[in-house]
Amino acid sequence: MGISVLRVENxxxxxxxxxxxxxxxxxxxxxxxxxxVGPNGAGKTTLLNLLNLLEEPTEGEMFFEERRFTDLDPLDIRRKMTMVMENPFLFHTTVFKNITAGLKCRSVDKKMWPAMSKEALRTVGLKGFENRYAPALSRGETQRVAIARALVLKPEVLFLDEPFTNIRQRDIDLFEKLTKTINQEYQTTIIFTTHDLPQAHRLSDEVISLVDGRIIEGSIENLFEGTVEEIDGTQSVKISPKISVSVITEKRGKVNISIAPREIILSHGAIISSARNSFKGIIRKIQMEGQTVIVNISVDEEVEFTALITETSFKNMGLPIDSEIYLTFKSTSVTIF
Amino acid sequence: MDYILEGLGNALKMIVSLDSEMAEIVFVSVKISTISIILATLAGVPLGFYVAIRDFWGKRAAITILNTLMALPTVVIGLLIYSFISRRGPLGVLGLLYTPWAMIIGQTILAFPIVAALSLSATQGIDKRVEKTALTLGANNLQTALFILMEGKFALFSAIIAGFGRVFAEVGVSMMLGGNIRGFTRNITTAIAFETGKGEFALGIALGMILLTVAFSINILFHYFQKKRM
Incomplete structure (x- = not known):
């Protein structure tokens, strides 16, 4: 267990x-x-901005290495961290001048710039790019230069805001490896945001789910908003005009619900069981993730569920895209918040 | 028609031979306009930059005022400054009237809103991510401002050049505050007006050609920086 580098209270x-x-x-x-992880508007970027002192909190306290932010010079804290934005901006100059911009701010000896820049570019796989004109680079290269620009500062904490969006799959694989490399080689604490839960699990030591500005314990996949209804003493949450999900809750009115993908059972026909939620849908997408398979099922063309099954089950069942499938889960598998 | 052609011919001769009177007039113009634009830049660029990046009460009104002042007539500025620095005015004791400094004050006031308003719009046009990027790289407030200015340098150069073009070609302020004194406050525009009045077309046309060349060069530079800004 490492020491606490950042902590927020209330x-x-x-x-x-x-x-x-x-x-x-x-x-x-x-x-x-x-x-x-979290949907758009969940507050992921806001949290990064607050931690990076780009925004001020309305209330509460933040600590850097167990010292209150308010007791430290904001510039000193900011210089121990850095962030790569979702759509990074490169200054209209050479790659070298971009990479050394942060060093210039810190008055690092100019003689050290070429070696430091070279090392950072090597790490991100852009050896020899120093004299290229930064705005002329491709999207993937821009992202890598932005990471090199952050890396050269040897930050204690590196924030990556949606680093894997809008880039090609080939680059995503590269960035995932790069994230691990940076963490291992530089011992940097990395906090990144993503919509992609499997990716978050793949890369992180810990996944934090944010929904509507709050951290939730449940899964953020199969996340729906709806209103609690009570019919004949049983509660359900209406998540679309045709679809209601049976739940067990004391809450009333509008709620968010989530169902962990591994709690959903897939079958070719309707199954008789104690589970009170069973829907017929159509398989829309299949994605292999190591030993598991992620299956996306559309129900009544209104709602899409994600189920997680083993590779063996997937092979045994034979699940082609656009085929009909039944999905079943218990009321107790539904997290309400 | 002959007198125009004769004037044109003589004007070309004066330009080619670098006529001393003509050179002296051009020098006065360049000197006064350059000092004026430097002063207007020192005041206008920071003001435009500040108004663009900070939110404050009355910001909209400030922008409207700056934009309106861009169209300030030169004779109004001339009249205003004249009333202050004439012998009876509150600053009369300084003896500024009919000196290059009076022209510099007038031209600075003329260029200031142009430089400020165009700097403001130039700064507003800079990518909003520049500030955030600078802060994430550990820049302090001054360094952040410099990053933003560097990103907008071409648009800012355009603003300065537009201001220079305006003061270099103006006649109202120079005439009213400078008095068109030979070798002292006589610049290109006042000399053209004066020589034309005398019927001496050669010097007037020569100076007119220089003025047009400068205006043309300024336009080329302006468009060059505008393109660079894209």
Whole structure:
């Protein structure tokens, strides 16, 4: 277990739009990789901005290596961390000048710049790119230069905001390897945001799920919003005009529900069991993830569920795309928040 | 028609032989306009930059005022400054009237809103990610401002060049505050007006050609920086 590098207590950030990020407690240990997952607007980028001192919290306290942010010089803290944005901006100059921009801010001896730049470019696989004009680079190269620019600063914490969006699959594989390499070679704590839960699990030591500005314990896949209804003493959540999910809850009104993909049972026909949720759907997408297979099923063309089955089950069942399938899960498998 | 052709011929001769009177007039123009644009830049660029990046009460009104002042007539500026620096005015004791400094003050006031308003729009046009990128790289406030300015340098050069073009070609301020004193405050525009009045076309046309060349060069530079900005 590493030491606490960042910690937040009762952190609240409110916006005029009504959105609020509300995190009672969250801690990041040094040298680990954290994946922040959640849908758009969940507050992932807001949290990164707060931790990187790019925004000020409305309430709450933040700690860097167990010292209050308010007791430290904000510039000193910011210089121990850096962030690569979702759509990184490269200055209209050479790759070398981009990479050394942060060194210039820190007044690092100019003689050291070429070697440091060379090393960072080597790590991201862009050896010899120093004199290229940065804005003329491809999307993947831009992302890599942005990472090299962050890496050259040898930050204690590296924030990566949606680093894997809008880039080719080949580059995604490369970036995933790169993230691991940076963490291992530089002992950097990495906190990245993503929509892709399997990727978050693949890369991170810990996955943190954010929904509507709050950290949730349940899965963020199969996440739906709906209203609790009670019919004949049983509760259900209406998640679309035709689909209601049986649940067990004391809550009323609007709620969010989630069903962990591994809790969903797939079958060719309807099965008689104690599980109260059973829907017929059509397989829309199949994705192999090592020993497991992620299956996306559309129900009534309204709602899409994600199920996780083993590779063996997948092979035995024979599940072609666009075929009919039944999905079943228990009311107790539904997390409500 | 002959007198125009004769004037044109003599004008070309004056330009080729670098006529001393003509050179002196051009030098006064360049000197006064350059000092004016430097002063207007020192005040206008930071102001435009500040208004663009900071939110404050009355920001919209400030932008409207700056944009309106861009169209300020030169004679109004001339009149205003004249009333202050004439012998009876509150600054009369300084003896600035009919000196190059009076022209510099007038031209600075003329160029200032142009430089400020165009710098403002130039800064607003800079990618919003520049500031955030600078901060994530550990830049302090001054370094962040420099990063933003560097990204907008071509647009800012355009603003300065537009201001220079305006002051170099103006006649109202120079005439009213400089007084067109030979070898002292006589610049290209006041000399053209004066020589034309005398019926001496050769010097007027020669200076007109120089003025047009400068205006043309300024336009080329302006468009060059505008393109670079893209």
């Amino acid at each position: 952190l609240i950030k409110r916006y005029e739009s009504g959105f609020a990020l509300d995190i009672p407690h969250l801690e990041f240990q040094s040298g680990r990789i954290y994946g922040l």
